[in-house]
Amino acid sequence: MRIPCGTILAAAAAFSAPLEGNCVATSETGGKPVALKAADKVPETSAEEAQEVQVPAAAMPTLQPLTWKLPKRFASLKGGRLVIDVPRESYGADAVARAVLPVALFNGEKGFAFSVAANGSGLAKPTRPWLGLKVQLHWRERATGREAYPNCLNKTGDFGWAEIRNDASFDGATPDFVELVFGLQGTSGRVEFDLATLSGAPLQPLFRRINQDWRDLSLHAASQLRGCMLPARATTENDIAALASWGATLVRFQMIRNWSAEDDNRDIPEFTVWLDTRLANLEDVLRWAGARGMKVVVDLHVPPGGKRPGDRQMNMFEEDRFADAFVEIWRRIAARFRGNAAIYGYDLINEPWQHHRVRHDYWTLQRRAAEAVREIDPSAPVIVEANQMAAPAAFAYLSPLLMENVIYQVHLYKPEEYTHQGVRGSASGLRWPDPGRGWDKDFLRRELEPVREFQLRHGVRIYVGEFSAIAWAEGAENYLRDCIELFREYGWDWTYHAFREWAGWSVEHEGADAAHMVPSSDNPRKRVLTDGIRGVWKGKCHE
Helix, strand or coil: CCCCCCCCCCCHHHHHCCCCCCCEEEEECCCCCCCCCHHHCCCCCCCCCCCCCECCCCCCCECCCCCEECCCCCEEEECCEEEEEECHHHCCEEEEEEEECCHHHCCCCCEEEEEEEEEEEEECCCCCCCCEEEEEEEEEECCCCEEECCCCCCCCEEEEEEEEEEEEECCCCCCCEEEEEEEEEEECEEEEEEEEEEEEEECCCCECCCCCCCCCCCCCCCCCCEEEECCCCCCCHHHHHHHHHHCCCEEEEEECCCCCCCCCCCCHHHHHHHHHHHHHHHHHHHHHHHHCCCEEEEEECCCCCCECCCCCCEHHHCCHHHHHHHHHHHHHHHHHHCCCCCEEEEECCCCCCCCCCCCCCHHHHHHHHHHHHHHHCCCCCEEEECHHHHCHHHHHCCCCCCCCCEEEEEEECCCHHHHCCCHHHCCCCCECCEHHHCECHHHHHHHCHHHHHHHHHHCCEEEEEEECCCCCCECHHHHHHHHHHHHHHHCCEEEECCCCCCHHHCCCEECCCHHHCEECCCCHHHHHHHHHHHCEECCEECC
């Protein structure tokens, strides 16, 4: 994850997204091996089971008629048809209808799913990405003040009658108030809802766990590798030499452009041409790194098809042409670099984020890509990233591939309010550690428990692809030290985010905020990072 100055912090909410998901799908209707303790044993599963992790959507009963509160303007409700019609001259208006759900429908549940048939015409691009068409659930937990507004996929222009489904999670809360919100916000156009089709039920799990008896000890002979992510720009030999002088043994080469853009990279031939320029740079990086005894992670940081507006879910999850292009890209990369000893592993996709049921789920797409790579290079390590942008919590439902030489990747930015403070207007002045907030090394240990449990259950190698704290955060060096010490304890490989990318993450810069960053050849963060890379702990080299 990277949030350069001037981009939107769109990713932070991903790390708290639950197993069940929290958005909608639409469909047209016209370290080292550790022995398991007895308590760690997992249920026996068959290697012949279907390699599918996404749970099919269950049918939902029709909801009894609800009482709808209409906005003062632009709305009508007749014969079970709710119509919201905002003229162009009133663009930006707020016109939504609301209906409170009976407590009995959601009490004690993890979330609530519902669907309704709708059609729209002339829907303008909204004033903000999170506005526009609303097929939304609003929940509130009065005791804590927590609330959320999980919404559907935004639509613009015209669309025919379609079933729109919202799988809305309560994110671990126990709300005592839930309402449906249908209509338009911050836009103009016309949308019609057929309330006779409105159905709903408590939220069911989005994923199931498979392959629970699988163990892969094939990569445990290697020692821990440590280093940094390389720049988003073309990497130079000077970059590699500098990291080698720090003692780095691992770098992550990111094939990236326009990371914060929406609906980008949709022209597959053009995307392929661009990718070839990055692969040409990769050839140089592999040569430079290999000559210095370093390994390289090959990271496809942006997918063909890009991300959708609003919920930023990858378009290849829904569109066959992008899913097929993704698999074909990895087939081409494997053919080009087959047998290259400097490659640590093929990082199949950076930070997948699947909120709801899709045509091509995040796990299956990575499995397909891994199989394509192995058809060409049978021994090449592949790297699978967990859902929720490689969040630690997503390892609680991650299933291993039935394949050897697979590395599983996690990213650590918890707690985001600390690591990303002062980015895009967020609050600053937070410190690490902070006993009053419960922020310390044990906090991070608890966050990483699902990853550690996955490692012990399946005997696999874990790689921390990204971790960081913003340069101006008080105690950032303490945060980095706590992370690095935990990774060392668990035997996880890691790359710091990031090297010579944005100054806010750079250990070669210092400053009070993004506007006042200056180069720095020596500072506490850099000393902690370089000591960690070299394996120096408490002033002594242990490796």
